[in-house]
Amino acid sequence: MKNFAFAVLTLSVLAASTSAVAEEASKAVNGGSGQISFTGVINNDACSVDGATGSDKMIAVDMGSVSIKDMGTDSAPGAGRLAAKDFNLKVNCNAGTKVSMLFKPTVNGGSGLVDGKKVLKLQGADAAKGVGIALMDSNGQLIDLSSEGTAKIQTSLTGDATAGGDGTLSFAAAYVTTGDKTTATAGTGNATLPFVLEYE
Known part of the structure; x- marks a missing residue:
């Protein structure tokens, strides 16, 4: 009988305790709500260029x-x-990839070419007149920007053949009359x- 009374008492205390917790929980006040927004793009590019920033992959050159x-x-x-001015752009590529950088001066907001020339036109109302930018390969030879077949530089890759590798795209730029x-x-x-970037 004592055991039964003790059990009843214990259940009473637990019930009272549970009731108190439930009552306390019902007094909780919501402080507001919201959402978390995640944005991004997942790509499968075979190569990436170090130093290219932003969604437009801009490389700034002074x-x-x-x-x-x-x-x-x-x-x-x-x-x-x-x-x-010499430039070395580092690229990291998938295994077995050979990469070329193709210059596109007349598309996607490019400055275009100086009329009848192989060099990049300057842009802006206050741009110097009679001046353009010439690109040269690593041997100092002029890169003909007027032809898709010649407006490019290539690199071979070094590193682990199974994990991919690093390569260097080397060229130079100069203001010219x-x-x-x-x-x-x-x-x-x-x-x-x-x-x-074109891959093979």
């Missing part, structure tokens, strides 16, 4: 301040007193050169 008198010409960009140097005028030297 060409500095250059005097017209020190520039080469659109046909001989290396003939100027000022050396061309595109006509009579005496008629060229000072101004800004901005331009945009879209590119795509």
Whole structure:
């Protein structure tokens, strides 16, 4: 009988305790609600370029301040007193991939080409006149931007053949005069050169 009374008492205490907890929970006040939004893109690109930022994969290049008198010409960009600016872009690719960077000066917001020339046109109302940007390969030879067959640079890859590898795309750029140097005028030297990576 004592055991039964103790059990009844214990159940009574548990019931009272449970009731108190339920009553306390019912007094909880919601402080507001909301949502978490996740955004992103999953891709399967065979290669990526180090230093390319943002959704448009922009690579920023500071060409500095250059005097017209020190520039080469659109046909001989290396003939100027000022050396061309060298660039090495690192790429990381899937196994067995050979990559080329194809320059597309006339599409997707590109600056276009200087009329009748193989060099990039400067853009903007305050751009220097009679000046363009020439691209050269790692041997200092002019890259003809007017032809899809020549407007590119290639790289071979090093690293683990099964895990992929790293490669380097090497080229140079220089401001050049595109006509009579005496008629060229000072101004800004901005331009945009879209590119795509082609894999083999």
